Amino acid sequence: MDKYKVIEVKESIFADNDKDADRLREQLKEQKTYLLNLMSSPGSGKTTTLKAVLGKLKDEMNVGVMEADIDSDVDAATMQELGVKTIQLHTGGMCHLDADMTRQGINEFGTEGLDLVVLENVGNLVCPAEFDTGAVKSIMILSVPEGHDKPLKYPLIFQVCDALIINKIDVLPYFDFDMEKVEEYAHMRNPKLKIFPISAKTGEGVDALCDWLRNEVKEWQK
Amino acid sequence: MHELGIINYVVRQVENLAAENNFEKVHSVTLEFGEVSGIVTSYLMDYWNWYSKKHPVVDGAELRCETLPAITWCNSCEKTYPTVQYGKTCPYCGSGETWLLKGQEMNIKEIEVEE
Numbered sequence: 001m002d003k004y005k006v007i008e009v010k011e012s013i014f015a016d017n018d019k020d021a022d023r024l025r026e027q028l029k030e031q032k033t034y035l036l037n038l039m040s041s042p043g044s045g046k047t048t049t050l051k052a053v054l055g056k057l058k059d060e061m062n063v064g065v066m067e068a069d070i071d072s073d074v075d076a077a078t079m080q081e082l083g084v085k086t087i088q089l090h091t092g093g094m095c096h097l098d099a100d101m102t103r104q105g106i107n108e109f110g111t112e113g114l115d116l117v118v119l120e121n122v123g124n125l126v127c128p129a130e131f132d133t134g135a136v137k138s139i140m141i142l143s144v145p146e147g148h149d150k151p152l153k154y155p156l157i158f159q160v161c162d163a164l165i166i167n168k169i170d171v172l173p174y175f176d177f178d179m180e181k182v183e184e185y186a187h188m189r190n191p192k193l194k195i196f197p198i199s200a201k202t203g204e205g206v207d208a209l210c211d212w213l214r215n216e217v218k219e220w221q222k
Numbered sequence: 223m224h225e226l227g228i229i230n231y232v233v234r235q236v237e238n239l240a241a242e243n244n245f246e247k248v249h250s251v252t253l254e255f256g257e258v259s260g261i262v263t264s265y266l267m268d269y270w271n272w273y274s275k276k277h278p279v280v281d282g283a284e285l286r287c288e289t290l291p292a293i294t295w296c297n298s299c300e301k302t303y304p305t306v307q308y309g310k311t312c313p314y315c316g317s318g319e320t321w322l323l324k325g326q327e328m329n330i331k332e333i334e335v336e337e
Binding site for chain 2: 014016
């Protein structure tokens with residue numbers, strides 16, 4: 001064994017990504033662009049929520065969307081119909097986006113002059129939570145049909161997010177979804193987590209979410 | 223599937239280390255994972271065997287994985303206990319107000335290089 005030299009590394013596997021992410025945030029701060037990382041499981045209503053929120057914000061600020069998918073451009077087409085500047089990122093089979101991919105997307109996109117860019121991450125509650133994308137804040141959607149026990153099953157994503165949107169509250173009467181329990185479980189994982197119950201379909205609760213985002217962008221651009 | 227992303231990062235980091243420390247070939251890479259990091263070692267090995275062949279610095283190198291214990295802190299009685307055995311409920315006082323202290327680590331511990 002002694003013909004080999006041991007080099008002690010003792011560093012997180014994600015150390016390089018974390019550095020890339022910090023560099024990207026510095027770049028975004030200079031450009032005065034607020035990047036929001038949006039995560040959730042497939043089918044929770046990410047695109048519908050974006051339509052509801054950006055539909056309200058697009059007349060008062062310059063907004064853009066980066067859609068990350070393993071393949072296809074279905075979501076990007078939906079956003080373009082709304083008249084929002086959109087770019088589609090393909091992760092080429094990877095289950096998440098990292099800071100380097102996000103930076104490439106940002107530079108390709110040309111975000112100068114954009115106040116708010118939403119990064120629609122790959123639909124998945126596990127892998128995206130492990131990789132810092134370089135976004136200013138991370139937000140996730142949990143929809144009512146998924147159940148109130150998700151903070152117990154996927155703790156990391158609830159820990160790394162700054163805000164939680166509970167979507168599809170219009171179907172609450174049909175599900176055994178306990179709003180108090182979900183808040184309790186989510187706050188157990190992350191006491192600072194902000195919670196916004198909404199229905200992207202009916203528009204209920206969307207104004208509160210828009211107010212929060214508006215304020216976030218304002219603070220970032222100071 | 224995140225195992226593939228992890229291998230990609232490990233190889234990238236080892237390549238950076240090679241450039242910094244002036245070596246061309248690695249004999250082994252040792253990783254450390256917390257017990258509740260959710261890593262499936264068999265997937266990791268499969269990806270390693272495939273991906274490492276494409277990168278000369280790590281081609282043929284052995285991948286070793288070590289486990290770090292998961293420890294949970296109880297906020298009510300202020301004791302710690304092993305996470306995997308007892309989960310979220312404190313075995314001393316029955317409280318559910320508990321926090322994971324350690325167990326989600328994913329580190330490169332060390333590498334062996336040919337002298």
